[in-house]
Amino acid sequence: xxxxxxxxxxxxxxxxxxxxxxxxxxxxxxxxxxxxxxxxxxxxxxxxxxxxxxxxxxxxxxxxxxxxxxxxxxxxxxxxxxxxxxxxxxxxxxxxxxxxxxxxxxxxxxxxxxxxxxxxxxxxxxxxxxxxxxxxxxxxxxxxxxxxxxxxxxxxxxxxxxxxxxxxxxxxxxxxxxxxxxxxxxxxxxxxxxxxxxxxxxxxxxxxxxxxxxxxxxxxxxxxxxxxxxxxxxxxxxxxxxxxxxxxxxxxxxxxxxxxxxxxxxxxxxxxxxxxxxxxxxxxxxxxxxxxxxxxxxxxxxxxxxxxxxxxxxxxxxxxxxxxxxxxxxxxxxxxxxxxxxxxxxxxxxxxxxxxxxxxxxxxxxxxxxxxxxxxxxxxxxxxxxxxxxxxxxxxxxxxxxxxxxxxxxxxxxxxxxxxxxxxxxxxxxxxxxxxxxxxxxxxxxxxxxxxxxxxxxxxxxxxxxxxxxxxxxxxxxxxxxxxxxxxxxxxxxxxxxxxxxxxxxxxxxxxxxxxxxxxxxxxxxxxxxxxxxxxxxxxxxxxxxxxxxxxxxxxxxxxxxxxxxxxxxxxxxxxxxxxxxxxxxxxxxxxxxxxxxxxxxxxxxxxxxxxxxxxxxxxxxxxxxxxxxxxxxxxxxxxxxxxxxxxxxxxxxxxxxxxxxxxxxxxxxxxxxxxxxxxxxxx
Numbered sequence: 001x002x003x004x005x006x007x008x009x010x011x012x013x014x015x016x017x018x019x020x021x022x023x024x025x026x027x028x029x030x031x032x033x034x035x036x037x038x039x040x041x042x043x044x045x046x047x048x049x050x051x052x053x054x055x056x057x058x059x060x061x062x063x064x065x066x067x068x069x070x071x072x073x074x075x076x077x078x079x080x081x082x083x084x085x086x087x088x089x090x091x092x093x094x095x096x097x098x099x100x101x102x103x104x105x106x107x108x109x110x111x112x113x114x115x116x117x118x119x120x121x122x123x124x125x126x127x128x129x130x131x132x133x134x135x136x137x138x139x140x141x142x143x144x145x146x147x148x149x150x151x152x153x154x155x156x157x158x159x160x161x162x163x164x165x166x167x168x169x170x171x172x173x174x175x176x177x178x179x180x181x182x183x184x185x186x187x188x189x190x191x192x193x194x195x196x197x198x199x200x201x202x203x204x205x206x207x208x209x210x211x212x213x214x215x216x217x218x219x220x221x222x223x224x225x226x227x228x229x230x231x232x233x234x235x236x237x238x239x240x241x242x243x244x245x246x247x248x249x250x251x252x253x254x255x256x257x258x259x260x261x262x263x264x265x266x267x268x269x270x271x272x273x274x275x276x277x278x279x280x281x282x283x284x285x286x287x288x289x290x291x292x293x294x295x296x297x298x299x300x301x302x303x304x305x306x307x308x309x310x311x312x313x314x315x316x317x318x319x320x321x322x323x324x325x326x327x328x329x330x331x332x333x334x335x336x337x338x339x340x341x342x343x344x345x346x347x348x349x350x351x352x353x354x355x356x357x358x359x360x361x362x363x364x365x366x367x368x369x370x371x372x373x374x375x376x377x378x379x380x381x382x383x384x385x386x387x388x389x390x391x392x393x394x395x396x397x398x399x400x401x402x403x404x405x406x407x408x409x410x411x412x413x414x415x416x417x418x419x420x421x422x423x424x425x426x427x428x429x430x431x432x433x434x435x436x437x438x439x440x441x442x443x444x445x446x447x448x449x450x451x452x453x454x455x456x457x458x459x460x461x462x463x464x465x466x467x468x469x470x471x472x473x474x475x476x477x478x479x480x481x482x483x484x485x486x487x488x489x490x491x492x493x494x495x496x497x498x499x500x501x502x503x504x505x506x507x508x509x510x511x512x513x514x515x516x517x518x519x520x521x522x523x524x525x526x527x528x529x530x531x532x533x534x535x536x537x538x539x540x541x542x543x544x545x546x547x548x549x550x551x552x553x554x555x556x557x558x559x560x561x562x563x564x565x566x567x568x569x570x571x572x573x574x575x576x577x578x579x580x581x582x583x584x585x586x587x588x589x590x591x592x593x594x595x596x597x598x599x600x601x602x603x604x605x606x607x608x609x610x611x612x613x614x615x616x617x618x619x620x621x622x623x624x625x626x627x628x629x630x631x632x633x634x635x636x637x638x639x640x641x642x643x644x645x646x647x648x649x650x651x652x653x654x655x656x657x658x659x660x661x662x663x664x665x666x667x668x669x670x671x672x673x674x675x676x677x678x679x680x681x682x683x684x
Contacts, residue, residue, distance in 0.1 A: 017197070017198050017200075018196065018197050018198075024054070024065075024143070024144055024145070024146065034116070035132075035133065037133065039118065040099075040118055040119040040120075040121065040129060041102060041116050041117065041118045041119075042116070042117060042119075042132060043105075043114055043115070043116045043117075044114065044115060044116075044117065044140050044142075044172070045112050045113065045114050046113055046114070046115060046140070046142035046169065046172070047067045047069065047112065047113040047142075048111060048112045048113075049066060049067055049068065049069045049111070049112070049113075050066070051064040051065070051066055051161070052064065052065045052066075052067075053065075053159070054162075061160075062159055063151075063154075063159050063160045063161065063162050064159050064160070064161045064162070065162050065163075065164065066161060066162070066163045066164065067113075067164045067167060068163060068164055068165050068167075069108055069109070069110065069111070069112070069113060070165075071108055073164070073165045073166055073167065074108060074113070074167060074168070074169070075166070075167070075168035075169075076106045076108070076168075076169065078168060078169075078170050079101055079106055079115065079168075079169045079170060079171075079172075080101070080103065080104060080105070080106040080115075081103055082100045082101055082102075082103045083100065083101040083169070083170055083171050083172065084097050084099075084100055084101075084171050084172070085097065085098045085099035085100055085101065085117045085118075085119070085171075085172050085173070085174065086098065086171055086172070086173040086174075087128070087173065087174060088141075088173055088174070088175045088366075089141065089143060089171070089173045089175070090173075090371065095124065097120070098119055098120060098125050098128055098174060099117055099118050099119040099120045099125070100117065100118060101115050101116070101117050101118075101172060102115075102116040102117065102118050106169075113169075115142075115169075115172065117172055119132070128174060132174070137174055139174070139175050140172060140173070140174060140175070141172075141173045141175045142169055142171070142172050142173075143169070143170055143171040143172070143173065144167055144168055144169040144170060145167065145168050145170065145196075146164045146166070146167045146196050147166040147167065147168070147196055147197065148164070148165050148166035148167075148196065148197045148198075148199070149162040149163065149164055149165070149196060149197070149198045149199070150162070150163045150165055150198075150199050151163075151198050151199065151200045152200075153200065162198070166197075252281065253275075253280065253281045253284075254275055256281040256284070256285070257271055257274050257275055257279070257281060257284045257285075258271050258275075260284060260285050260288045261274070261288065274287070319348050320364070320367050321403060322346075322348050322349075323346075323348035323349045323350075323351065323352055324349070324352050324360055324363075324364060324403060325349075325403055325406060325407055326343070326345065326346045326348055326349030326352075327345070327349035327350075327351075327352035327353050327355070327360070328352075328360070328404075328407045328494060329343035329407060329410060329411070330342075330343045330344065330345040330349060330353070331353075331495075332407070332411055332494055332495035333411065333414070333495065341414065341418065356489040357485075357486050357487075357489045357490075357494075358377055358380060358381060358486060358487055358489065361380055361381060361383075361384035361400060361486060362380050362384075364384060364400050364403075365380065365383055365384055365400075370383060377487045378483060378487060381483040381484075381486040381487050382483055384400040384401070384486065385400065385401045385404075385481075385483060385486065385653060385659060385660055386400075386401050386653045387483065387653060387654075387658065387659070401651065401653055401660045402651065404481055404494065404660055405649060405651035405660065405662055407494060408481070408494060408497075408498040408649060408651075408662050409498075409649040411494070411495055411498040411499055411502070412498040412499065412501050412502035412505075412647060412649060412664065413502060413646065413647070414499075414502065415498070415499040415500075415501075415502030415503050415506075416502035416503070416505050416506050416646060416647055417502075419502065419503045419506030419507065420506075421506060421509065421510050422510070422611050422612070422613045423510065423513045423514065423611075423613070423636065425574060425609070425611065425627075425629065426574060426576075426611075426627045426628075426629070426630065426635045426636055426677075427513065427630065427635065427636040427637065427638055427670075428630045428634060428635075428636070428637050428638075429637075429638060429639075429640075430637060430638070430639045431639060431640050431641065431642040431643075431645065432471075432472055432639045432640070432641060432642060432669070433641075433642045434472075434641075435471060435472045435473075435474075435641075435667070436471060437469050437470070437471040438469065438470065438471060438639075439467050439468070439469050440467070440468045440469070440470075440634070440637060440671070440673050467524045468523065468524045468671055468672070468673050468674075469524065469671075470637075470639075470669050470670075470671035471669060472639060472640075472641055472667045472668065472669045473667070473668065473669060474665060474666070474667050475505075475508055475665070475666050475667075475668065476663060476664055476665035476666065477501070477504075477663075477664055478661055478662065478663045478664070479497050479498075479501065479661075479662055479664070480493075480654060480657045480659050480660065480661050480662065481493050481494065481659050481660040481662065482657065482658055482659030482660075483658050483659050484658075484659075485659065486659075498662075501647070501664045502647065504664075505646070505647035505664065505666050508666065508668070509638070509666075509668055509670070510615065511615065512638075512668065512669070512670045513636060513638060513670045514613060514615040514616065515670075516529070516636060516670055516671065516672045517529075517576075517616070517625070517672075517678075518615065518616060518618065518619040521672070523672070523675055529672055529675050529678070530675070530678070530680040534675045534676075535555060535558075535559060536555065536556070536559070536675055536676065536678055536679050536680065537679075537680050538551065538552065538555075538679070538680065538681040538682065540681075541622075541681070541682040541683060541684045542681055542683070542684055543584075543622075543683065543684045544575075544577075544581065544584055544585060544588050544624055544683075545588075546602055546603065546604065548681055549572075549575070549604055549608075549626065550603075552572065552626045552679040552681060553571060553572055553626065553679075555679055556570045556571060556572055556626065556628065556676070556677075556679050557569055557570065557571060559676040568633065568676060570628045570632055570633055570676060570677060571628065571632075572608065572626035572627060572628055572679065573607075573608065573609060573627070573628060573629050574608065574609050574610075574611050574626070574627040574628075574629075575588075575589060575604075575608045575609070575610050575611070575624065575625075575626060576610075576611045576612075576613065576616070576624065576625040576626070576627055577610065577611070577612055577613075577616070577624045577625075578612070578613065578614070578616035578617040578620065578621055578622075578623070578624075579612055579613070579614040579616075579617050580617055580621040580622070581612075581621075581622065581624060581683075582610065582612035585610045585612065585624070586610055588602065588604070588605075589602075589604060589605055589606065589607075589608045589609070589610055590605060611627075620682070620683065622682070622683030622684060623680065623681065623682050623683040624680075624681055624683050625678060625679060625680050625681070626678070626679040627677060627678055627679075628677040628678075629677075630677075632677065633674055633676055633677040634673040634674045634677070635672065635673065635674060635677040635678060636670060636671070636672050636673065637670070637671055637673050638668070638669065638670040638671075639668070639669045639670075640666075640667060640668060641667035644667060646666065647664050647665065647666045648664070648665050648666065649662060649663070649664055649665075650662070650663045650665065651663070
């Protein structure tokens with residue numbers, strides 16, 4: 001069914017807020033066809049109004065940024081009056097200026113923003129100009145500030161969209177790798193930032209861009225896709241009929257799909273299939289973006305003038321950060337045939353491979369605009385970790401420290417996930433919202449159904465219940481990544497220590513779970529877990545044998561419910577033994593033994609699974625247990641704090657420690673919920 005054209009309705013803004021916004025940059029390439037050797041000028045495209053993925057360092061979230069190309073939204077005066085052309089965003093001295101923007105050359109159209117830059121004739125600039133002429137230096141980064149965003153929250157797995165309706169380009173830089181001029185300062189009110197108003201709008205997609213002065217309109221169409229390039233439509237004063245509306249909507253859909261596929265360099269067959277399958281424009285653009293994400297390539301932004309101009313997507317600094325993180329993870333634990341769960345070296349991390357930690361820190365500082373030429377090793381390490389200041393009252397970014405914390409966290413989590421645990425088959429996982437004591441009910445069986453005669457009455461029955469109570473507890477320790485470790489290139493500080501902490505967290509969980517077995521705690525009825533009163537403790541001490549296990553199975557079969565009447569008919573599936581009895585247990589359940597007589601047949605062969613746990617050896621080297629499964633009856637329940645499953649890592653730049661303090665914390669609890677699913681024999 002054709003989409004119906006509606007008149008633009010101003011969406012209702014909610015919850016406006018003001019944040020401190022660092023300068024940003026956008027990547028572009030020079031247009032070699034526009035190069036003028038005599039005038040030493042070249043043209044570049046620094047925005048097409050298309051969506052660019054960015055990272056909000058304050059909130060730790062990603063979003064899509066759209067720069068409005070409406071002349072009323074762009075403050076071009078500063079750049080248009082001869083803004084500087086810099087070397088890698090550096091503004092430390094006049095020697096860093098390579099040239100300037102040609103006054104009056106900034107040009108905004110409905111589809112793109114262009115500017116022409118002129119290179120200086122200084123001898124020091126000549127090598128850069130020659131590399132630009134030869135096509136060696138192609139990367140350009142345009143610095144700008146955003147003063148106002150209109151934000152639309154993302155639905156589901158879609159990223160939120162922030163449309164800059166008040167922004168100002170202020171400098172252009174030639175760079176070897178496009179860098180983000182922002183994210184330099186973190187804090188309550190970082191230096192070098194500006195106030196940016198973010199207006200959140202709900203329930204409405206962003207409007208199409210206002211028309212240029214030479215393109216009057218009588219009506220604005222609401223764009224249904226927040227990622228579509230800004231554009232408008234001129235309509236005749238007469239109200240169109242439904243047939244015209246349907247034709248316009250279909251034409252818009254087809255043109256949008258073709259444009260998206262061309263921009264993403266997808267084959268024409270892909271566009272044809274999307275059109276023939278009647279895929280909506282929004283869905284088609286979503287599929288294009290997913291395809292680009294799968295290929296891990298930048299979205300090329302074509303230009304109507306000069307096919308060699310492109311503006312590439314994504315916040316450039318995301319690639320720098322991800323590249324360093326990938327290289328460090330690969331260094332800590334490379335993916336090999338012997339360790340398939342290691343970290344594979346990606347393309348973004350190859351340039352940092354083989355660098356020492358100090359060289360990586362120095363490269364990072366250079367990317368965020370910190371000149372390190374005259375700095376010593378300890379100074380560089382201190383700046384990278386956020387321990388040092390560059391100028392009075394101005395701290396450098398602590399993002400590098402956060403990056404190291406992320407590496408430590410991923411290393412820790414990988415080690416945590418791989419550490420062995422044996423209690424999984426007899427336990428059930430849950431999460432708790434807080435640290436308050438929680439009660440678990442042993443819900444009894446439904447009462448027996450009674451015969452109801454003709455005109456008889458259905459009577460009420462009661463369900464009994466028992467109670468077990470437990471609550472979360474917090475466990476944790478700290479470790480440090482010091483400035484000396486950075487200078488000394490101490491790999492253990494970034495790999496071995498987090499790995500040990502990850503295993504320690506896993507071992508803690510196992511300790512707490514198996515303590516529920518080895519300490520024989522009191523249950524909610526005041527009776528020990530294994531007791532004759534619970535009918536789950538053998539009266540004799542026996543070695544593992546057909547007779548002894550048969551007695552245990554029979555005892556579990558006749559366990560009664562909370563009402564003390566209903567037979568539960570529980571049967572064991574697991575034979576739990578200390579490490580000292582593992583071989584004997586394996587022999588007992590093996591199906592490889594041939595019996596010469598019926599009396600020698602082991603009816604449990606192949607029907608019981610052995611769980612060998614060394615923590616049981618500390619209590620007894622001979623005791624063994626039978627266990628049912630949580631599908632039959634609750635046995636052990638373990639819980640994490642909701643939203644924080646497993647160990648969590650927090651970090652801060654140390655005051656007492658000369659480096660980065662990393663805290664590993666875990667909120668965990670375990671409790672036996674019902675004794676009926678377990679049987680113990682003291683062993684012999």
